[in-house]
Amino acid sequence: MSTSALSEICFAAGDRRLRDGASLTFFYGPMDCGKSTLALQMDYNHARQGRRGLVLTRNDRSLGAKVTTRIGLSHDAIDVTDDLNLVELVRERWAAEERLDYLICDEACFYTVEQVEQMADLVDVYDVDVFAFGLATDFRSELFPASKRLFELADGVARLQVEVLCWCGRVGQLNARVVGGVVAREGEQVVIGDTGTEGTAAAEEVRYQVLCRRHYRAGDLGPKA
Numbered sequence: 001m002s003t004s005a006l007s008e009i010c011f012a013a014g015d016r017r018l019r020d021g022a023s024l025t026f027f028y029g030p031m032d033c034g035k036s037t038l039a040l041q042m043d044y045n046h047a048r049q050g051r052r053g054l055v056l057t058r059n060d061r062s063l064g065a066k067v068t069t070r071i072g073l074s075h076d077a078i079d080v081t082d083d084l085n086l087v088e089l090v091r092e093r094w095a096a097e098e099r100l101d102y103l104i105c106d107e108a109c110f111y112t113v114e115q116v117e118q119m120a121d122l123v124d125v126y127d128v129d130v131f132a133f134g135l136a137t138d139f140r141s142e143l144f145p146a147s148k149r150l151f152e153l154a155d156g157v158a159r160l161q162v163e164v165l166c167w168c169g170r171v172g173q174l175n176a177r178v179v180g181g182v183v184a185r186e187g188e189q190v191v192i193g194d195t196g197t198e199g200t201a202a203a204e205e206v207r208y209q210v211l212c213r214r215h216y217r218a219g220d221l222g223p224k225a
């Protein structure tokens, strides 16, 4: 998907607010589909319209309080921990006379279910727009709890598909965890792996690879794996 196409999605989602009041929108897709890039584009578009927002993330690949993208963009972000209350966060900022119109919640699949409920409260009670970005499913192809709740509660959901292809050329859909060269079927739901580099791997190195459904279910990593 081109940057201009991403912008059109951003504006389409942003325009909803003018008609309907604040809204909760969930953008989801596999790894490497440009979610964080779109998150920062969304922030840029709203800021350019004179609106004020906060960027939040969790377990970002930089392992710090930043949203980083593979194409080199980055933005300071609030690191979301289990005990962070999003409503309190906004209320505290307002109490300090900071204006806030929206939240950008990157890596929302790793938030708690309670924090998704807080997103809905921010929209319904406080008229704050919330744009959430994340994976839908984990390495077992099952929904993350927060993503499940977002599907249940969001005003709108949009699937992002930015040219992430399986090795066979089909659309990449599922996030396989590869441990020691084999597609893992069980384990902890969240394990941070090396998602970027190629080359020889240690026997138990954890990495992730986007596969089509057929090859995910077959556990087939392709001829180069």
Ligand SMILES: [Zn+2]
Binding pocket: 166, 167, 168, 169, 170, 211, 212, 213, 214, 215, 216
């Ligand atoms: Zn495939």
